[in-house]
Amino acid sequence: MVETVRSALRLTAVDPAAARLGLAPGLTLADARARIPDLAVVDADPAADERFLDRLAGLCDRWTPLVALDPPHGLALDITGCAHLFGGEAALRDAACARLAGLGLAVRASIAGTPDSARAQARFGRTALVAPGRDADAARRLPVAALELPGEVTTALSRAGLKTLADLAGRPSTALAARFGEALPRRLDRVLGREDRRITPLRPLPACLVERHFPEPLVRADGIEAVLAILIAEAATLLERRGAGGRVFEARLFRTDGAVRRLAVETGRPSRDRAAILRLFRERLESLADPIDPGFGFDTIRLAVPVAEPLAAAAPDLDGRAVEREAVADLVDRLATRLGRDRVLRFVAGDSHHPDREAALVPAMGPAPPGQVGWRPAEPDEPPARPLQLFDPPQPIETLAEVPDGPPIRFRWRRVLHQVARAEGPERIAPEWWRDGSDEPTRDYYRVEDAEGRRFWVFRQGLYGQDTPPRWFLHGLFA
Amino acid sequence: MAARPPLPAALRRLAGWTKTAAADAGGRVALGAAGPDGVLGGGIVRAALHEIHAERTADIATAAGFAVALALRAAHPSTPDAGARRPILWVRQDFLDVETGGIHPPGLAELGLDPGRVLLVRARDAGGVLRAAAEGARCTALAAVLIQPWGAPRTLDLTATRRLSLAAATSGVPVLLLRAAAEPAPSAAATRWTVRAEPSRALDANAPGYPVFEVRLVRHRGGVAEQQWRLEWDRDRGCFHDRTGLDRSGHAGLAPLSRPVVPLPADRSGSPRGGEAAGFRRAG
Numbered sequence: 001m002v003e004t005v006r007s008a009l010r011l012t013a014v015d016p017a018a019a020r021l022g023l024a025p026g027l028t029l030a031d032a033r034a035r036i037p038d039l040a041v042v043d044a045d046p047a048a049d050e051r052f053l054d055r056l057a058g059l060c061d062r063w064t065p066l067v068a069l070d071p072p073h074g075l076a077l078d079i080t081g082c083a084h085l086f087g088g089e090a091a092l093r094d095a096a097c098a099r100l101a102g103l104g105l106a107v108r109a110s111i112a113g114t115p116d117s118a119r120a121q122a123r124f125g126r127t128a129l130v131a132p133g134r135d136a137d138a139a140r141r142l143p144v145a146a147l148e149l150p151g152e153v154t155t156a157l158s159r160a161g162l163k164t165l166a167d168l169a170g171r172p173s174t175a176l177a178a179r180f181g182e183a184l185p186r187r188l189d190r191v192l193g194r195e196d197r198r199i200t201p202l203r204p205l206p207a208c209l210v211e212r213h214f215p216e217p218l219v220r221a222d223g224i225e226a227v228l229a230i231l232i233a234e235a236a237t238l239l240e241r242r243g244a245g246g247r248v249f250e251a252r253l254f255r256t257d258g259a260v261r262r263l264a265v266e267t268g269r270p271s272r273d274r275a276a277i278l279r280l281f282r283e284r285l286e287s288l289a290d291p292i293d294p295g296f297g298f299d300t301i302r303l304a305v306p307v308a309e310p311l312a313a314a315a316p317d318l319d320g321r322a323v324e325r326e327a328v329a330d331l332v333d334r335l336a337t338r339l340g341r342d343r344v345l346r347f348v349a350g351d352s353h354h355p356d357r358e359a360a361l362v363p364a365m366g367p368a369p370p371g372q373v374g375w376r377p378a379e380p381d382e383p384p385a386r387p388l389q390l391f392d393p394p395q396p397i398e399t400l401a402e403v404p405d406g407p408p409i410r411f412r413w414r415r416v417l418h419q420v421a422r423a424e425g426p427e428r429i430a431p432e433w434w435r436d437g438s439d440e441p442t443r444d445y446y447r448v449e450d451a452e453g454r455r456f457w458v459f460r461q462g463l464y465g466q467d468t469p470p471r472w473f474l475h476g477l478f479a
Numbered sequence: 480m481a482a483r484p485p486l487p488a489a490l491r492r493l494a495g496w497t498k499t500a501a502a503d504a505g506g507r508v509a510l511g512a513a514g515p516d517g518v519l520g521g522g523i524v525r526a527a528l529h530e531i532h533a534e535r536t537a538d539i540a541t542a543a544g545f546a547v548a549l550a551l552r553a554a555h556p557s558t559p560d561a562g563a564r565r566p567i568l569w570v571r572q573d574f575l576d577v578e579t580g581g582i583h584p585p586g587l588a589e590l591g592l593d594p595g596r597v598l599l600v601r602a603r604d605a606g607g608v609l610r611a612a613a614e615g616a617r618c619t620a621l622a623a624v625l626i627q628p629w630g631a632p633r634t635l636d637l638t639a640t641r642r643l644s645l646a647a648a649t650s651g652v653p654v655l656l657l658r659a660a661a662e663p664a665p666s667a668a669a670t671r672w673t674v675r676a677e678p679s680r681a682l683d684a685n686a687p688g689y690p691v692f693e694v695r696l697v698r699h700r701g702g703v704a705e706q707q708w709r710l711e712w713d714r715d716r717g718c719f720h721d722r723t724g725l726d727r728s729g730h731a732g733l734a735p736l737s738r739p740v741v742p743l744p745a746d747r748s749g750s751p752r753g754g755e756a757a758g759f760r761r762a763g
Contacts, residue, residue: 324620328566328598331618335600335611343601347584347594359584364598375588375595380715383682383689384589388547389540389580416537421678424686449687453678454537476583479544479590479690479712 012044049073056100057202058260061252062300063092065209068115068199074122076115076199090129103258112138115199116190120146135193140166147187153180165191207244207308210234217256217297224253224292224301225285229278231303236272245270245311249277253292254300261292265337268329268365270311276330283337332364341365349373354432355390355475385427385447387457387476394473397458404464407446411458413474418450426460441470447478455479508553508653511718514708515696519670525553526651527669528644532697533659534675539579541676543627545692546655547590548712548719550623553653565622567592568615570600570608574629579659590690591714596622605632609639616646616654624654631661641667663697671698677709680722689713691722 009029018039023032032039057067057075063086066078079092086092089111100107110121112130117139121127124146130138139146142165144157157180162168168176169192173185189195210231218224228251239245247270253261265280285292336344345361351373352358379385399408407423425446433440441462449455455478462470509522516522523529529549533542550567569582584594600615602608605628612626626643628635640656644667647654656668663671673695679688695707710719 324565327618327620331568331615331620332598334614338614339600339602339607339611345599345601347587347597347599349584349594355583355585359594361599375593376585378589378591378714383679383687384586384714386585386589387540387580387583388544388586388590390583390586391580392576422681422685422687424682424684447687449679451678453676453691453693454541455676455679455687455690476586477540477580478586478687479541479547479692 011041054202055260059099059254059258060096061203061260062254062302063096065203065205065304066199066201067203068201070115070119070199074119076119078115078199078201079111093128099258113193114190114196116187116197117193120148120191136169139192140164140169142191144168147184147191149180149183149187153184156180204306206250206304206306208235208238208242208246208305209302210238211300211302213300214298217294217299218301219294219297221285221292221294224294224298225278225282227301228281228303229274231301232274232277232281235303235305236274236277239272239305239308239311242308243310243312244308245272246277246305247271247307247309248305249281250304250306251281252300252302252304253298254302255294256296256299259295265333266341266365267333268336270309271333272311276333280333280337283334287338336363336365349375352432353429354435355386355429356392357432357435358386383447384478387455388479390457390476391474394459394475397472397474399458399472407448408458408472411448411472411474413456418452418454418456420448421451422449423447429459445475508549510549510552510710511716512708512710512721514721514723515694515706515710515719518696518703518706519699520701522552523549523653524669525653526648528640528647528654528656528667530640530656530658530663530666530668530671530698532661532663532671532673533657534673536578536660538675539575539659541690541692542657542659542674543582544590544690544712545672545674545694545710546625546657547587547592549655550625550653551590551592551717552719554622564596565620566596566598567623567625568598568600568618568621569625569627570602570611570615571627572605572608572629573601573603575627576601578629589714590712591717605629606634609634609643612654613642613646616643616652617650619650619652621650621652624652625657626654627657629660631658631664637665637667644668668698669700670696673697680711 011023011025011027011029011032013025014023018036021036023036023039029041053069053073053075057069060067060075060077064077064079064082068076068078070076077096079089083089083092086095093109093111097107097109108122110118110125110128110130112118112121112127113132113135117130117135120139120142121130124142125138127138144162144165144167145154146165147154157168165188168184168188173188176188177185186195190197212227212231218227231251232249235246235249246267248264248266250262250264253263255261263281263284265277265284267277267280271277332344341363344364346364347359348362349372350357350360395413397411397413399411401408405426407425408420410417410419412418423446426444427446429443429445431440431442443459443461445457445459447455448458456474457476457478458472458474460470460472462468464470506525507520507522508525509516531542531546531549533539554565554567571582582597582599584597587594587597600611602611608626608628612624615621615624624647643654643656675693677691677693679691682688689711691709691711693707693709695705696703697705707723709722711722713720
């Protein structure tokens with residue numbers, strides 16, 4: 001692999017065969033070609049590497065939820081408390097290596113007490129399994145390069161005759177820090193397992209997690225649904241015990257060939273209603289643009305509740321309104337699952353007198369946004385002052401007005417001429433200079449009714465006697 | 480075997496959409512105007528599907544206004560089992576926003592409907608509209624379901640309307656199918672209305688008045704003959720008024736509504752003097 005480093009094409013990675021021929025990362029491509037003329041090179045693509053590593057992380061999710069990227073090309077899995085589910089640490093390591101090797105990868109894996117210790121063992125050592133509490137002993141045989149310090153420090157160490165970590169382990173850290181820099185004693189502590197560093201998992205740990213492994217892969221769609229029903233019931237029991245309800249439920253289907261399919265449903269309020277959640281999953285399965293392809297089957301199905309909120313046991317109120325509210329919230333959840341969250345909406349009043357900003361649409365799921373202003377009440381004994389339907393943007397019309405400042409006597413909209421029979425106005429709506437700037441012209445609105453009885457909301461933008469003549473627009477339709 | 484419902488009950492359920500049996504189950508929604516209520520035997524059937532056609536594409540807003548008014552009647556406190564605060568589900572096809580403008584919530588408030596009660600569902604195509612509507616029509620906690628597809632999609636056939644009609648009969652929620660740019664086709668709706676805008680009764684200074692709908696009852700499952708009314712929506716009382724007797728200028732029989740008139744000086748700061756300059760009406 002080659003990449004442009006410091007204005008020259010240099011090797012960034014070599015395969016074992018090339019390494020045997022004496023090539024090493026850092027060599028310029030010209031030099032390498034001079035030594036081996038028929039060298040096969042590929043452009044390095046770090047972004048693709050990163051994507052691939054991310055997919056691998058998803059695959060490793062099946063062994064533990066705590067998977068972290070370990071740059072540049074490693075993965076760190078926190079298997080605390082998980083190993084016994086897979087027959088012990090050695091069996092888990094073997095299973096992971098076998099599966100990754102099955103994808104055509106060269107894998108080196110080690111299990112140790114701390115992430116840095118395991119990383120050093122995997123990259124520089126031979127120990128597959130470090131016994132608990134023996135991190136320091138195992139690390140003593142590693143070369144100083146395992147500290148992964150900058151090149152000059154490593155060189156300086158070997159010039160000083162310090163070849164392995166055993167040579168460093170016994171020395172006072174202040175002396176090492178004074179000679180080789182602050183970083184050395186800290187790295188040393190970590191690799192020797194004296195200091196534990198927490199890994200940052202790619203996905204936050206869910207509030208609740210249940211899963212099923214199958215000795216025989218599951219291929220039928222109705223089987224998936226049945227398993228989901230069991231998992232939902234288990235998760236609901238767990239949530240109930242904690243007095244919580246889930247807002248998001250996420251199912252992960254791990255296929256035998258390593259592909260991972262994710263399905264998530266969301267509820268408007270905390271829920272642990274088994275039937276309702278299963279119904280949402282059913283909706284989701286039905287409305288998938290690309291149906292689930294079982295391939296050779298799924299061997300693990302996991303249900304996680306990433307977001308949970310407190311939910312007290314429901315107390316029915318006397319008039320049954322709570323039941324109705326629940327029913328509506330369920331309906332909203334179902335529709336949002338089927339059509340998408342941004343398609344099930346409700347109106348909120350905007351704090352503005354400008355027609356375009358008087359109201360906004362927000363997803364109907366979840367609580368109402370804070371700071372709600374109320375709707376302006378209709379004036380009693382007056383016909384509607386605002387149209388039922390509003391065009392965005394307003395539609396330009398050609399008008400003929402009797403007097404410059406009056407309402408139009410006829411106007412043409414969408415190639416149809418309308419004779420104005422009745423009109424009322426103007427109602428001047430000034431622009432909001434604090435939002436639009438001071439250049440925005442004022443609008444004079446008229447309610448007009450044409451000879452056929454259709455009622456329109458039209459406005460004149462700008463004033464007569466200014467540089468630009470005013471223009472007329474149709475903004476809305478009354479009932 | 481034991482779980483199967485007894486045959487008569489199943490038959491009754493099947494017959495629900497053909498007979499008027501469902502009518503008595505959920506009651507009726509009165510329009511509040513003597514003319515149509517008398518002819519319809521107290522109003523339209525609550526637990527049923529009703530079809531409202533805009534006579535021409537330009538009448539969509541008017542037809543929508545009529546549908547909103549009907550939905551409000553269905554939730555009116557005077558009708559039994561009203562549930563005045565229940566939400567109204569409005570399923571709309573996206574294309575309508577381009578063609579006729581989006582729903583303007585203050586305009587809903589001006590018709591008497593609190594916009595906070597509206598659940599708006601936007602669907603990309605008619606199929607989505609029908610699926611969402613079928614889901615909504617089954618929910619008993621709604622005041623009404625408004626369905627607004629565009630044109631005459633092939634999915635909206637007799638079977639689809641029958642399904643909606645059955646759902647409405649089961650849940651007891653009125654389902655209003657609002658159609659535009661569509662020829663009337665066979666459907667399972669209990670009634671079919673054609674709505675057209677009609678000149679309103681002018682207020683002082685020739686200002687447009689309350690919304691007036693020219694509604695024609697084209698089809699009625701109970702066998703009521705085709706009939707036509709001119710209805711005016713009164714937001715403050717939440718009912719329709721029958722204005723069928725009026726001519727188009729709105730002056731027959733009834734004088735224009737009297738109201739305080741305020742002269743409007745050029746600087747708009749004058750105090751009301753009453754009646755001298757009747758050219759302006761207090762606005763806003």
